Amino acid sequence: MEAPVIESKVPAWRAAFTRFLAEHPAAQFGAQSRRDAFERFEAHGLPTRRHEYWRYTPLRALDPDQALASKGGDPFAAVDGYRLVFVDGVMDASRSDHLALGAAIDVADGSKDCSWVDIVAEDARAHTAVERPFAELNRALCSHGLAARIPAGVKLDKPILLRYEGAQPAHLRVGLLVEDGAEVTVLESGAGALTMLIEARVGSGASLHHLRAQTELVDRQFASLFARVLEGGHFASFTLAADAALIRNETMLDLTGDEARGHVAGGVLGRAGSVIDNTVFVTHAALKGESRQVFKNVLDEDGRGVFQGKILVRKGAQKTDGYQISQSILLDERAEFDAKPELEIYADDVACSHGSTSGAIDETALFYLRSRGVDRRTAESLLVAAFIEEAIAEIADEDLQEVMRGEVARWMTERAG
Amino acid sequence: MTASNAHAAMPAPDGLTVKEGVEAETVEAVKELSGEYKYGFSTDIETEYAPKGLNEEIVRLISAKKNEPQWLLDWRLEAFERWLKQPEPDWAMLNYPAIDYQDQYYYAQPASFAKAKPKSLDEVDPELLRTYEKLGIPLKEQMILAGVEGAEATPFEGRKVAVDAVFDSVSVGTTFKAELAKAGVIFCSISEAVQEHPELVKKYLGSVISNSDNKFATLNAAVFSDGSFVYVPPGVRCPMELSTYFRINAENTGQFERTLIIADAGSYVSYLEGCTAPQRDENQLHSACVELIALDDAEIKYSTVQNWYPGDANGKGGIYNFVTKRAECRGRNSKVMWTQVETGSAITWKYPSCVLKGENSQGEFYSIAITNNAQQADTGTKMIHLGKNTRSRIVSKGISAGRAQNTYRGQVSMHPKATGSRNFTQCDSLLIGDQCGAHTVPYIEVKNNSSRVEHEATTSKVDEDQLFYCRQRGIGEEEAVALVVNGFCKEVLQALPMEFAVEAQKLVAISLEGSVG
Numbered sequence: 001m002e003a004p005v006i007e008s009k010v011p012a013w014r015a016a017f018t019r020f021l022a023e024h025p026a027a028q029f030g031a032q033s034r035r036d037a038f039e040r041f042e043a044h045g046l047p048t049r050r051h052e053y054w055r056y057t058p059l060r061a062l063d064p065d066q067a068l069a070s071k072g073g074d075p076f077a078a079v080d081g082y083r084l085v086f087v088d089g090v091m092d093a094s095r096s097d098h099l100a101l102g103a104a105i106d107v108a109d110g111s112k113d114c115s116w117v118d119i120v121a122e123d124a125r126a127h128t129a130v131e132r133p134f135a136e137l138n139r140a141l142c143s144h145g146l147a148a149r150i151p152a153g154v155k156l157d158k159p160i161l162l163r164y165e166g167a168q169p170a171h172l173r174v175g176l177l178v179e180d181g182a183e184v185t186v187l188e189s190g191a192g193a194l195t196m197l198i199e200a201r202v203g204s205g206a207s208l209h210h211l212r213a214q215t216e217l218v219d220r221q222f223a224s225l226f227a228r229v230l231e232g233g234h235f236a237s238f239t240l241a242a243d244a245a246l247i248r249n250e251t252m253l254d255l256t257g258d259e260a261r262g263h264v265a266g267g268v269l270g271r272a273g274s275v276i277d278n279t280v281f282v283t284h285a286a287l288k289g290e291s292r293q294v295f296k297n298v299l300d301e302d303g304r305g306v307f308q309g310k311i312l313v314r315k316g317a318q319k320t321d322g323y324q325i326s327q328s329i330l331l332d333e334r335a336e337f338d339a340k341p342e343l344e345i346y347a348d349d350v351a352c353s354h355g356s357t358s359g360a361i362d363e364t365a366l367f368y369l370r371s372r373g374v375d376r377r378t379a380e381s382l383l384v385a386a387f388i389e390e391a392i393a394e395i396a397d398e399d400l401q402e403v404m405r406g407e408v409a410r411w412m413t414e415r416a417g
Numbered sequence: 418m419t420a421s422n423a424h425a426a427m428p429a430p431d432g433l434t435v436k437e438g439v440e441a442e443t444v445e446a447v448k449e450l451s452g453e454y455k456y457g458f459s460t461d462i463e464t465e466y467a468p469k470g471l472n473e474e475i476v477r478l479i480s481a482k483k484n485e486p487q488w489l490l491d492w493r494l495e496a497f498e499r500w501l502k503q504p505e506p507d508w509a510m511l512n513y514p515a516i517d518y519q520d521q522y523y524y525a526q527p528a529s530f531a532k533a534k535p536k537s538l539d540e541v542d543p544e545l546l547r548t549y550e551k552l553g554i555p556l557k558e559q560m561i562l563a564g565v566e567g568a569e570a571t572p573f574e575g576r577k578v579a580v581d582a583v584f585d586s587v588s589v590g591t592t593f594k595a596e597l598a599k600a601g602v603i604f605c606s607i608s609e610a611v612q613e614h615p616e617l618v619k620k621y622l623g624s625v626i627s628n629s630d631n632k633f634a635t636l637n638a639a640v641f642s643d644g645s646f647v648y649v650p651p652g653v654r655c656p657m658e659l660s661t662y663f664r665i666n667a668e669n670t671g672q673f674e675r676t677l678i679i680a681d682a683g684s685y686v687s688y689l690e691g692c693t694a695p696q697r698d699e700n701q702l703h704s705a706c707v708e709l710i711a712l713d714d715a716e717i718k719y720s721t722v723q724n725w726y727p728g729d730a731n732g733k734g735g736i737y738n739f740v741t742k743r744a745e746c747r748g749r750n751s752k753v754m755w756t757q758v759e760t761g762s763a764i765t766w767k768y769p770s771c772v773l774k775g776e777n778s779q780g781e782f783y784s785i786a787i788t789n790n791a792q793q794a795d796t797g798t799k800m801i802h803l804g805k806n807t808r809s810r811i812v813s814k815g816i817s818a819g820r821a822q823n824t825y826r827g828q829v830s831m832h833p834k835a836t837g838s839r840n841f842t843q844c845d846s847l848l849i850g851d852q853c854g855a856h857t858v859p860y861i862e863v864k865n866n867s868s869r870v871e872h873e874a875t876t877s878k879v880d881e882d883q884l885f886y887c888r889q890r891g892i893g894e895e896e897a898v899a900l901v902v903n904g905f906c907k908e909v910l911q912a913l914p915m916e917f918a919v920e921a922q923k924l925v926a927i928s929l930e931g932s933v934g
Contacts, residue, residue, distance in 0.1 A: 052508065056862075315851065330866030333836070343857040343874060344510075348848035356861055359869035 009045035013137070014038075016064035020141055029121075029139070029173075037139035044133045053130055056306040056338040057248060057277045062220070067167040069218040070191035074163065075240075075407050076213060079187065079400070081159040086192065089143035089170025101148070104156060105184075108147035108175075117147045120175045124199040124226035127252050129312070130281065134222035134248070138197035142173035145197075152179040152203070159209075164190035176200040178208050178233075185209040185397070191217045198225040202233035204257065210237040211400055215269075215407050217244035224250045231257030231286075238395045240404050241276045242269040242411055243303075253282045255289040265294040265394035267404070268328075269411045270303030270335075277306035284317040284350075291321070296391045297328035298384050299335035300415060310342040313350050322352035329361050329387055331380070381412040454726055457696025460548045464585070464667045467524035473497060476639050479524050483608045483642075486615060489622075496628035496638035503632045506766075509795035510824045510856055513737065513764050516702060523640045525585040525667035538590040548664065549582055552693060577657040578689070579604055581645045583674055585667045588643045593657065600656050602686075603648040607675055610646035617648055621679055625708040625745045625772070633739040633766070637673045637706040644674035644705070649684035649715075660689035663705075665725070665736070671702040678708070680715035682748060687718040692761070696726050698734045700763060705740045713748030713775065718756070721769075725761035730819075732791025735763025742769035743799075746778035746807075753779075759786040759796060768826065770799035773807035773835070780809040788821030788853070797827035797844075797858075802835035802868065813844040817853040828860040831868040838868040845874065 008014040017038050021031055046062055047054040082101040085092045101107055108117050124135070150156060164172060172193050178184055180203040188196065188211070202208045214221060221244065227235045241247045253262040268276045282291045297305035307326040328337035341354040361383055369379035388408055395401045467478050476497045480490040505516075529542045538546070579593035581604065588606030597604050603614060610618050628638035645661040665672045680686050692703075703725060709717050719742075728735025738761075744753040755769040765788075771780025782798040800809035809829065817823040825844045846855030857874045880901060887897035 318851070328863070330863065333833075333866045335866055337861075337863045339859075339861040339872075341857075341859060341861075341872065341874070343846075344854070345846065345848065345856060346854045348851045348853070350848075354857070354872075354874050356859070356872040357870065358861065358863040360866045 008042055010042055013064050014042065017140055024143070027143075029142070034140045037136045038141075040131075041133050041136035041140060044131050044136070047133055053279060053308060056308075056340075057246070057275060059246065064169065066169060066219070068169055068191055068194065069167070070165075070216045071218055072216045074189050074213075075215055075403050076161055076163075076187050076189050079159065079161060079403070081161040081187065083161045083163060084146060085163045085165060086144055086170065086172055088166035088168035088192065089172060091144055101160065105154060106149035106151060108149075116149050116177050117175050120177055120199040120201050123201050123228040123254070124252075127226055127254060127281075127283075129283070132224055132250060132252070134195050134250070135197050135224040135226070137222075138171045138173055138195040138224065141171040141195075142197065143170055145173035145175075147175040149177040150179060150182040150184045150206075153181045154179075155183040156185070159185035159187050162186065162188045164188070164192035164196070166192040168192070169194035171195045172197075174198045176208065178202045178206040180204040180206055180230075182206045185211070187211045187213075187400075189213040189216070191219070191221070193221060196221070196223045198227075200225070200227040200235070202227060202229045202235050202260075204231045204233060206230075207234040208236075209396055210235075211395065212237070212239040212249070213404075213407065214239065214241040214244065214247055215411075217242075217247060219244065220246040222248045224252070226252045226254075227262070228254045228256055229260040229262055232259045233257060234261045236263040236394065236396060237265070238391070238404070239266040239278070240269070240407055241266065241278075242407070243271055243274045244276065245273065246275045246277075248277045248279065250279045251281070253280070253291065254285060255283065255291065256285045258287040259289065260286060261290045263292045263294075263394055265292070265391045266296070267388045267391045267408065268295070268297040268299070268305045269408065270297070270305055271300040271415070273302060275304045275306070277308070279306075279308040281310045282312065282322065284311070284313045284320040284322065286317055288319040289317060289321070291323065292394070293324040293326070294391045294394055295326045296388045297326070297337055298331065298388065299328060299337060300331040302332070302334040302336070304336045304338070306338050307356070308340040308342075309354070310344065311352055311354070313345045313347050313352065315346040317347050318349040320347065320350040320352065322350070324354035325390075326356045327387070328358045329384065330358065331361060377415075381409065384412055385409065454696055456552060456693035456724065457726055458551065459695035459697075460544060460666050462542065462544050462666070463528035464525050465528045465530075466522045466667070466670070469522055469669075470519040471523055471640065475523050479640055479642060482524065483611065485611055488619060489611060492623065492628055493639050496635050499629040500632065500635040500639055503629070503635055505632045509766055509826070510822060510858075511764055511766060511793050511795050513700075513793070516737065518636075520669070521702060522667065522670040523673070524642055525670040526587040527584065530587055538592070541590055545584060548584070548666070549662065552662070552664065579657055579659050581606060581659075581661045583643050583645075583661060583663045585665060585670060585672065588645075597656070601650040601653055602655050603646065604659050605646055607641075607644045607646045607677060610677075614646075614648070617679065618646070618677070621677055621708070621710055622675075623708075625710060625743050626706050626741050630741060633704045634706050634741040637675060637704050637741070640671075641673045641675035641706065644676045645678075646676070647678040647686060647688065649680045649686045651682040651684060653681075653684045655684070655686040658687050658689060660691070663690070663692040665701060665703065666695060668697065669699060669701070671704065673703075674705045676705070676707040678717060678719070679710045680712065680717045680751075682713040682715060685716045688720070690719070690721045691724070692722075693724050693726070696734065700728075700735060700737050702737045702739070703762075705742075707740070707742040707769070709744035709753055711744065711746050711748060711751035711753050711778070714750045715748060716752040716754075717744065718754045719744070719769070720756040721758070723757065723759045723761050723765070727761045727790065727792050728763040730790045732763065735792070736761065737764045738762035738767060739764075740767040742767065743772065744770065744780065745772045746775050746780060746804075748775045749777055751775050751778045752781075754781040754783070755798065756783045757785070757796075759784065759794060762794070763792060765792075765794035765796050767796045768798055770801070771809065772801045772803065773809065773838075774803045775807075776804045777806045778804055779807065782809075782811045782813070784813045785816070786814070786823055786825075787816045788818070788823045790819040790821060792819075792821045794822070795824040795826055797825045799828040800830070800840060801828075802831045802838045802840070804835060806837040807835055808839045809841075811840070811842040811844065815844070815846040815855055816849065817846065817855045818849040820852045822854045822856070824856040824858060825874075826858045828862070829870055829872070830860075830862040831864055831870060833864045836865050836867045840868075840870045842872040843874070
């Protein structure tokens, strides 16, 4: 066991971690790497508003054992794919397509050499610009997840669906090595995860599409995603988050190959006591990279939205094209939106722009619709749908775009009801 | 850069590796520019110092020198106590060795002032007056354009500018005092105001920037030596531009001036500020506080051309400029406009801000910050909207060359009660050469839904299309760059009063001359 530490800043988590190691002596990733990760988390402590990247997001206490509630249904229920269902942090084999998935690509299950799993973890660990305490917590406590290698040139026929269910505050970890020229789409949904961590490498000319639906949450969820994109690779992520006590999504994108592309988009629907935070950090470290961040927040009642987006262009990353937009519509006078759209540029031949706007719904547009006989609520729904469309349009697959549009419409209907 | 004008790699003059000829020449131009600081001379004058270092005794000594009332000494001592415990702000993107607060002087004045403070400019040591003449600021009551070289040749004549000249820790003199007094305007050094108008100073000093605001402001509260005081009575439009010229001359001495401007109901005042310092290898600390108070329907226009010594091409020497400037629009319909052209200082840490309390009050911030060689600037503004229907506008242009780092840091905050408010922010950065950095760190906080906030920012190199357009029409490349950059800065330069517009235009041209080959 560890040498006794000077009083832990997070005693409840320390106890939970000690218990976890005792109950899972042969847990994946090894006890030592878990201990290292926990120590990094412990040294940082739970974030407070004194931490620069948590100034807008109140965390207060976080109990390791607090049960997670959920509401509504899985937006991806009708999507055909390789489904992996995790209940209380453990895969439910009876409801999962792990065997079919294992036949299509390389899935680490301990029975064969899967040293490649470490590659993506190392990529993510190389990202040290800002401490990511919840990624560390996940590395210490993850109970299950997926480690998959999509071999060079393989275009997986169906998306991988990761489904999180159950009331336990679980920690699920995913490693994805998308080899040169391969293609894969990964979907996540469900309230049964307190923390999620995706570590990915997107090889030359490869592409990784990621979609996350956080529409069933009641409590809290902390999602971290690290992706390193090599030459000509393409990473695209879209998250729709609605109504939860606290959602924090951190996306760290490192464009390390020339002409790599990275798109991170999101829609936020927040009301009554919800806090939804999207924090994005894009690093351009090679030539001719292209990045886009598109975030649309619709905030009602006393809902709060937070966007912290950063574009870092390293010395020598010439011809970078970086774009970032964060916008919010505040439907109620109590709603709040905080944004920190940052640029840090060390190369001269680049074009980087960012924009951020916030305000009420456009009264002129509303009047236009109402004067044509559309009632106020419907008119607002139409305008919200139009507003959020720019982010939804970032999703490549049209069927999945439609799923997300449906969720937005449902949220607006609930509001009207 | 298009393929047609890309050059093969060539070594830069100081051994930096640069990829293209354009950059190599930029580095050369940067090097040439480093010797161009024109205000680097020092005045050989007998100076009297307070003992080196900072302790309670020094605070008491400064207060005693100025014959201050007990309340002000108490205020200073309270600040000093807090300063001892306060951490230095570390969030700025600035890199500098720890400041040794004990290794400098906190009070320096020309020895001639020690015997008897000159009662009028006629009694001032002529050597001192010559210093200001050399800087282009003749301390005479005549029609002049302050701060503009060759002003005689310009057609804008007949404007009066009152000047308060601060030399190290003391005010040398203030011009046009009598004429201003006729209009009811009080314009004098703050030390004088403490003696002559203690009720006004007591009422307003520290009411915008408290004596514990931040480490540098707290230090200023403890040891501030001089600075300007302006009070414009109700309904008065100040009959002339007011200005203060700050000069650091003494070695190893910090300058801690405090400026307090009060525009009473319905008044208007335009105030200009200029600053220079001799060229020395040691860093010198400048930590000022400027408080502006605008009451109902009042307007204050505050313009700065900051040209402290920036250090040499290798980053040796230069002024550490840690300044707290804040305005409070207390009254309805009040307005404050900050305009700054920042070209000097080794380190700049400066955020002229507006607290918009009064209904319909308005804050504006126009800034050009140019950094070159090893300069670092972290500058911007805060617009805190507290009152209904308040409006703010931010236009910031950062230009970075050499190995300089230039950061715009700004905050726009719409409080729940600031309904119907507006903000528009535009910040652009331009990088010249591939060894520098330009950064943007905005904080946007919106807590009500009837307010509208818009922020946009871009970073780019000098636009090739615009350059091409100019060159096609027979304009030389250097001139074209100057045109493009001047266009880039135009919005800010236009906000400057006439007295500075000419100078600012020139500053921009100088700093960027020859940046593209």
